[in-house]
Structure formats: structure tokens, C-alpha cells
Amino acid sequence: MRRRRKRKRTAPRGRTAAPAPAAPSRSDRLHLLGASLVLLLGIWLNTGTLAPYAATLAHPMLWGPCNYLVNIDHNHFKATFNLLDGLPRDQWEYSVVLRRLLYPAAAYPFMKLLGFEVGGIVANAVFAVGSLLLFWRALRRRLGGRAPRAALWLLATYPGWVYWAGLPYSYAAIVPLSLLSLVLLWRLESLTTWREALLYGLALGVFFTGYDLIAFFGTAGILLLLSRRLWLPAGVFTGAVLVPQTLLAVTLQALRQIPIRNNNTAAYAAIVGSYFSLGK
Numbered sequence: 001m002r003r004r005r006k007r008k009r010t011a012p013r014g015r016t017a018a019p020a021p022a023a024p025s026r027s028d029r030l031h032l033l034g035a036s037l038v039l040l041l042g043i044w045l046n047t048g049t050l051a052p053y054a055a056t057l058a059h060p061m062l063w064g065p066c067n068y069l070v071n072i073d074h075n076h077f078k079a080t081f082n083l084l085d086g087l088p089r090d091q092w093e094y095s096v097v098l099r100r101l102l103y104p105a106a107a108y109p110f111m112k113l114l115g116f117e118v119g120g121i122v123a124n125a126v127f128a129v130g131s132l133l134l135f136w137r138a139l140r141r142r143l144g145g146r147a148p149r150a151a152l153w154l155l156a157t158y159p160g161w162v163y164w165a166g167l168p169y170s171y172a173a174i175v176p177l178s179l180l181s182l183v184l185l186w187r188l189e190s191l192t193t194w195r196e197a198l199l200y201g202l203a204l205g206v207f208f209t210g211y212d213l214i215a216f217f218g219t220a221g222i223l224l225l226l227s228r229r230l231w232l233p234a235g236v237f238t239g240a241v242l243v244p245q246t247l248l249a250v251t252l253q254a255l256r257q258i259p260i261r262n263n264n265t266a267a268y269a270a271i272v273g274s275y276f277s278l279g280k
Contacts, residue, residue: 022144024140028140028148028149031149031152031153032132032133032136032152035132035152035153035155035156036129036132036133036156038153038156038157039128039129039132039155039156039161039162040125040128040129042156042157042161042162042165043121043124043125043128043161043162043165043166045162046162046163046165046166047068047121047166048066048068048069048166049066049067049068049069050166051068051069051070051166051167052163052166053071053163053164053166053167053169053171054069054070054071054167055069057069057071057072060072061074063117064117068117070117070167071167071169073097073169074167074169075094075095076094076095076096076097077095077097077104077168077169077170078116078168079091079092079093079094079095079097079098080092080095080097080098080100080101080103080104080170081104081107081108081111081116081120083095083098083101083104083256084101084104084105084108085108085112089256093258096262096263096264096265097170097264098252098258099209099245099248099249099252099260099265100170100209100210100211100212101209101248102170102173102206102207102209102210102211103169103170103172103173103210103211104170106123106127106210107119107120107123107124107127107168110122110123110126111123111168116168117168119168120167120168120169120172121165121166121167121168123168124164124165124166124168124172125165127172127173127176128161128165128172128175128176130176131175131176131177131179131180132152132155132156132179134179134180134183135151135155135179135180135182135183136148136151136152138183138186139151142186155175155179158175160174160175161175170210170211171211173210173211174211174213177207177210177211177213178213178216178217180207181204181207181213181217182217184200184203184204184207184217184221185217185220185221185224187200188200188221188224188225188237189224189228191230191233192230192233193233194232194233194236196233197225197230197232197233197234197236197237197240198236198237198240199240200221200237200240201221201236201237201238201239201240201241201243202240202241202243202244204217204218204221204241205240205241205242205243205244205245206244208241208244208245209244209245209248212268214241214245218238218241221237221241222234222237222238222241225237
């Protein structure tokens with residue numbers, strides 16, 4: 001009687017079965033510690049009168065007894081904190097960035113304790129090191145070897161990170177949110193169900209309430225799922241990505257009468273409209 005040969009189980013289509021990474025070595029931990037300290041040093045060196053986002057102005061605004069340089073956007077971003085803090089309407093309604101509430105919401109405990117300016121910069125340092133750590137762990141799981149160490153030092157010395165981190169604005173969330181969004185995109189490479197697509201889409205959608213990154217990472221996620229011919233997960237992901245921002249916009253309009261369209265958001269409509277006016 002012939003014996004039936006057992007079929008070797010393989011990973012589902014599109015899923016790459018990567019072995020679990022070994023525990024980080026002492027050398028890995030030292031690289032992580034060193035890169036984190038370099039990143040914190042870079043943030044500190046780009047504060048005060050050396051904050052580049054403010055120093056590029058011909059006539060920057062001065063704050064506090066030490067003449068800390070702040071950008072002309074300062075009051076617009078402080079208004080987001082004032083909104084969450086329950087201050088009178090005249091102290092926040094003029095802001096054009098009230099839709100970017102993830103950053104002030106996450107930084108709120110620091111800002112409430114230390115003030116908007118100092119608390120925001122402390123929060124930026126925490127977010128920077130935290131996102132660096134999470135990205136490093138995800139990269140170790142994905143690639144292993146020496147690549148995560150190289151990534152640590154490249155990120156720790158990335159000028160674009162410290163350019164924003166010296167001021168308490170949502171711009172400081174761009175790099176941390178981009179790193180976390182990339183980690184979620186890596187998860188899309190192995191998902192197989194619409195439920196996973198829903199979860200990751202909602203998570204990315206929440207990140208997009210911190211800054212307008214949907215055109216980059218949202219589009220990349222949709223294309224990634226379509227390239228794997230996961231039609232249903234792609235549709236679910238597309239809808240899920242839009243849910244957090246839609247809910248936030250509707251809530252702000254209904255509870256605070258904050259319009260979705262303003263001088264800041266109108267720029268996006270102008271960009272999209274320009275593609276339809278070519279040759280006119």
C-alpha cells in the first residue's frame with residue numbers, strides 16, 4: 001500500500017515567513033543607546049536661538065526671558081493646545097491647523113505640566129527616541145544583521161529630524177509618524193485578511209490626524225495591496241484610512257463649528273485642481 005506523502009506547508013501567497021530575530025546583543029543595545037543620545041543632543045543643539053525653523057526668518061518672534069526664537073506659526077499651533085485645554089474660543093478659533101490634533105493630544109500631559117513651549121519640546125524628545133526604538137525593533141525583525149545599526153545612526157544624524165524638533169509644533173511629528181507608518185506598511189506585505197487591513201488602515205488613519213501624510217503612506221498602502229491582488233483588503237484599507245480624519249473633521253464641525261476648509265486646506269484643493277486645468 002502506497003503511503004501518502006505529506007505536503008510541506010508553505011506560507012500564504014504574499015507572506016514571507018521570517019524567523020524571529022535573536023535577542024539584541026550588548027553591542028546592539030550600546031548602538032541604540034548611543035544613537036538615542038546623539039539624537040537628543042541634536043535636538044537640544046537646535047533649540048533656543050539656534051532653532052532653524054525660526055532662525056530662517058528675517059524677523060523671528062522672541063519668547064521668554066532668553067529670547068527663544070519661535071516661528072510666525074507659533075500661535076496657530078499653540079491654539080491647538082488651547083482648544084484641548086478648554087480655553088475661550090477667541091484663543092484658538094483663528095488657527096488653520098486645528099485638524100492636526102494627534103500631536104497636541106499626545107503632548108498634552110507634558111504641555112499641561114511644563115507649559116506649551118517647554119512641555120512640547122520635552123514631548124518631542126520622548127517621541128523621537130520612542131519612534132527610533134520602535135523602528136529599530138521592527139527593522140531587526142525584518143532584516144536582521146547590521147542594517148538596523150546603520151539605520152539607527154543615519155536617523156540619529158538626520159538633519160530633517162532636528163530641524164523641527166526644537167519647536168512645539170506638529171511638524172515635529174513628521175519623522176516619528178513617517179517611521180511608524182513605514183512599519184505598518186511592512187505589515188501590509190504579509191496580511192491576508194480584510195480584518196487585518198481594517199486594523200492597519202485605522203491605525204494609519206490615526207497617524208494621519210497628526211500630519212497630512214495620507215497622500216504618501218495611504219497611497220502606498222493601497223498600491224501595495226493592489227499589487228498583491230488582495231482586492232477586498234485593499235477596499236477595506238482604503239475606507240479605514242479615511243475614517244479617523246473624517247470623524248475628526250465632522251466632530252470639529254459639529255461640536256466646535258470649525259470649518260474643514262480654510263487657508264491651509266485650500267492649498268490641497270488648489271494642487272488637485274491644477275491637474276485638471278493643464279493646458280487651459
